Amino acid sequence: MPDFPQTQKTRIHRLPKRGHYDRETIYQIIDEALICHVGFVENGQPFVIPTNFARVEDTIILHGAPASRMLKHIAAGNPVCIETTIVDGLVLARSVFHHSVNYRSVVLFGTGRLLEDDQEKMAALKAVVEHLIPGRWSEARLPNPKELDATLVVSIKIDEASAKLRTGLPGDDEEDYALPLWAGVLPLQILPQAPIRDERLPAETPVPAYVASYKR
Numbered sequence: 440m441p442d443f444p445q446t447q448k449t450r451i452h453r454l455p456k457r458g459h460y461d462r463e464t465i466y467q468i469i470d471e472a473l474i475c476h477v478g479f480v481e482n483g484q485p486f487v488i489p490t491n492f493a494r495v496e497d498t499i500i501l502h503g504a505p506a507s508r509m510l511k512h513i514a515a516g517n518p519v520c521i522e523t524t525i526v527d528g529l530v531l532a533r534s535v536f537h538h539s540v541n542y543r544s545v546v547l548f549g550t551g552r553l554l555e556d557d558q559e560k561m562a563a564l565k566a567v568v569e570h571l572i573p574g575r576w577s578e579a580r581l582p583n584p585k586e587l588d589a590t591l592v593v594s595i596k597i598d599e600a601s602a603k604l605r606t607g608l609p610g611d612d613e614e615d616y617a618l619p620l621w622a623g624v625l626p627l628q629i630l631p632q633a634p635i636r637d638e639r640l641p642a643e644t645p646v647p648a649y650v651a652s653y654k655r
């Protein structure tokens with residue numbers, strides 16, 4: 440898999456050593472992240488919209504109501520910028536100045552197209568569901584023709600992308616290491632809690648393995 444090129448748009452200026460342009464790093468972050476934010480400009484006004492997504496090969500799939508401003512904008516062939524971030528920890532330095540966050544983030548650019556073929560739409564919707572919770576698609580009732588018609592699905596080819604990663608401990612100024620306060624990293628993670636049964640679920644319905652053992 441060839442790296443993404445560093446372009447005028449994707450070159451990281453601040454702390455460029457934290458930047459990565461290889462597909463493996465970028466796709467691992469995209470696949471682990473739960474949601475993304477889609478940025479676009481309409482009549483000079485920027486919008487940033489949080490949404491579910493999935494990656495299929497070199498594309499990002501988004502779906503939603505046909506009335507969605509974001510989806511209509513993408514379906515019309517306009518460019519977008521999408522970001523997604525995994526927060527791995529809070530970095531507590533001795534000085535306020537050196538506090539930070541451990542993270543893995545991706546910024547990507549592309550232009551979308553509307554998916555019109557029903558089979559292609561179904562495959563894309565499967566990817567979105569499986570991105571959130573692998574195993575669910577094969578169990579849930581699948582979209583019927585009316586529901587499929589009422590769902591707008593777009594595919595965005597990833598033209599340019601960058602990742603930025605911060606790991607490790609705080610970096611304090613030498614004279615601050617003598618200060619008598621705690622410093623280090625507070626790791627953070629998405630951890631599922633005990634599943635909550637729907638109140639209309641028959642009592643004998645077991646929790647599926649893909650729910651009981653869910654992790655990101």
Ligand SMILES: Cc1cc2nc3c(=O)[nH]c(=O)nc-3n(C[C@H](O)[C@H](O)[C@H](O)COP(=O)(O)OP(=O)(O)OC[C@H]3O[C@@H](n4cnc5c(N)ncnc54)[C@H](O)[C@@H]3O)c2cc1C
Pocket residue numbers: 448449450451452453454524526540542543544545546547600601602603
């Ligand atoms: C959780 C989190 C918290 C952060 N907090 C701060 C903060 O408080 N203050 C701050 O200044 N910065 C913060 N950053 C870093 C911020 O995202 C930018 O990297 C930073 O503003 C420097 O951007 P720049 O001027 O080098 O690049 P820009 O000129 O802004 O961007 C140029 C290109 O670099 C790439 N790029 C820039 N940042 C990222 C990124 N994070 N991930 C992937 N690609 C990227 C994109 O392709 C972008 O188009 C944070 C990042 C994360 C993930």
